[in-house]
Amino acid sequence: MKIVHFEHRGQRGQGIVEGDMVRAHALWPADAPGAGFTLPATASAHTAQGPLPLAQVQLLPPVTAGARIFCVGVNYQDHAAEVGRQVPGQPSVFLRTLESLRGHLQPLAYPAVSPQFDFEGEIAVVVGQPGRDIARAQALQHVFGYSCFMDGSVRDYQKQSLAVGKNFAESGAMGPWIVTADEVPDPRALTLTTLVNGQQMQHASARQLIYDIPAIMAYISTWTPLKRGDVIATGTPAGVGLSRTPPVWLQPGDRVDVCVDGIGTLSNPVERRAS
Template sequence: MRIARFVVDSDPLYGVVEDQKVHVLAGDPFFQGIKPTGQSHELDDVRLVAPIIPRSKVVAFGRTYRKHAEELGNQVPAEPIMFLKPNTSVVGHNEPVTLPSFSDEISFEGELAVVIGRICKDVPAEKVPEVVFGYTAANDLTARDAQRTDLQWGRAKGFDGSCPLGPWIETELDDPDNVGIVTRLNGQVRQDGGTNELIWSVNELVARASEAFTLLPGDVILTGTPAGVGEVREGESIEIEIEGIGTLRSVFRR
């Protein structure tokens, strides 16, 4: 099932995407369940927005793919590197991203994102599916120059618009550890990998996040990016296609 958050006229709504239509839900499915209203819209007639604005946090992991660590000249860490992105970093499908004035080196990173469905803490890896609401595509935009100079990654990874999510949440993904990730810059393939290359499994990463933080409904976990990252500039576009989910598109401006 694909759960979208969208706008008709001015009010954001939730809906189920099926057969190029979006069927409106009553209220927030994270707290009220899947309750169709009987109303529907053509998908092309609505504006998709971020499928979730985390009430709490985005927990992200870095250097979880060996080849990506190597392409940036980094060693593979003994433990996954964990950092936070604020909810103000989140934007939706096709929404413009304003490149930050403090950086001249913004890099794209296509990733599988996990959306948490209920409050949880210290979840064993084998029980992670019980706390997952679904999955979506993410772009962990990074100011590489700030990442190199700052002692921590808050500014480099957390600027406004640095976490595009979408286009919707897929609640049923057969095997999160075996989905393809393709990133295109202006239509040209730059990343072509998949979660089968992860050093730690998706469930292990969510379990690690739950060791450090109480996870709340709507929290998002970014699982890291495969090799092939590169810079994006004003006027360019990025498409991140994740097998079994869909394609997230972002455009960039100054």
Template sequence: MKFVTYLQHDGVTRSGLLQGDDIRPIISSAPDAVLAYIQSGASHPALETATVPLADVRLLAPLQHPPRIFGIGLNYVEHAAESKMKVQEVPTVFLKLTSSIVGPDEDVIIPPNATQPDYEAELAVVIGKPGHRIAAKDWEDHVFGYTIVNDVSARGVQLATSQWVLGKSFPTFTPMGPVIVTRDEVPDPHALDIKLTLAGEVMQNANTRDLIFKIPQLIEYLSSIVSLEAGDIISTGTPPGVGLGRTPQRWLKHDEKMVIEIERIGTLTNRACFVD
């Protein structure tokens, strides 16, 4: 199943299942129907009979209010090397504020103090079943599905201190979507091609098999410290090719289009928009 959240012409936000070029709306009064469905633990959502043409709506981030977004840093060996940072013996974990979420085709707004703005293509895991101290062997039982995250980062803010949250949490700095693909449709999340193009140029091109800490390890490690909640997002890290690691360094420019493609999930497109 592919879950989407969308904005109708009347300004009402709804959620549903994407089926080809149509959407089957979820029957729900919850403000975030996808999150409510995940939290319910139901095997299948209640759906309306009538469909809505995808062309008639605007897709939003599939999850509007996830409990938390856990970012994983330096999770590809070559990215750690280009960032001139040592790969840790345990995952490098930071948070992105949920107020930074935007959907596909929305602008990433870059104010003057968001210096050295950078792009990061990432596979993101959506937690389904909550849990604490989850064993790595049981990881699949706790995964609802997968989506795409662009971990946009203001490197000038991020690297000014040892704490990364603010540099990665400006409003609009977490583009997400366009769908959440359920676990059953992705047989192996560690064998997915992942690519980012910037203004038509390929900047990142890798495969999730190169993740250092793979999803079972991430779930086990995070849940050994905090209880994972239904709807939590784990953004698994970015492959090499970011602007920070290039010579010369390559920061986002006004009106540039970032396009992320991840095999079996889809394409997430956003534009960098500099403002005064």
């Protein structure tokens, strides 16, 4: 099942993708205070108010209201080597804000203050069942689903402050949807590919993660309870623009595609932000 968060004719909503249509439910005005995307308890929780053609809706990041967005750094051996970092003794975790993310096909905002705008394709996990001190062996039982993630990074600002360099407004993306965990029996088999303007820049299997998904979930839940809807971006493999000779920075007019086999493709153009 593919769960989407979207906007259509001044309304926001969520629904299930069925072919080239969205079976919508829970529509609300786009400017309604307090309204937001939620995870359905079951597929039957979706009461059709459509269907709507998928091509006619604007997909938004499938992040629930109030969810935290955890990101894991330096979690592929080859990426650690290319950036000259030691493998951390435990997952290296930082947070992104929802305001830093875009949905599928929404433009990424080229940072006006820096030319060092970099791409990082990642596999994202969405928490379904909350928990604290989750055992690694039971961690996958807490997963609602999986998505594609683009951890856009402003590298010169990141050198001074990781939180700032990773949280420029509209610099990253998530989507196009959440694929529920029942359709991903073995997340280790997921394969990630990142393309810029159609050229492959990154390619890796989730089997190459230094800390796999259960280990990350178990670790985070030791210091904060994981909540339903929380997002965990699991890290990026080698091939980022920073490590190339010469460096490859994203430019206005570029297009970034993050593809995860069995999940989908998250595509975003890069545009200058209107002043």
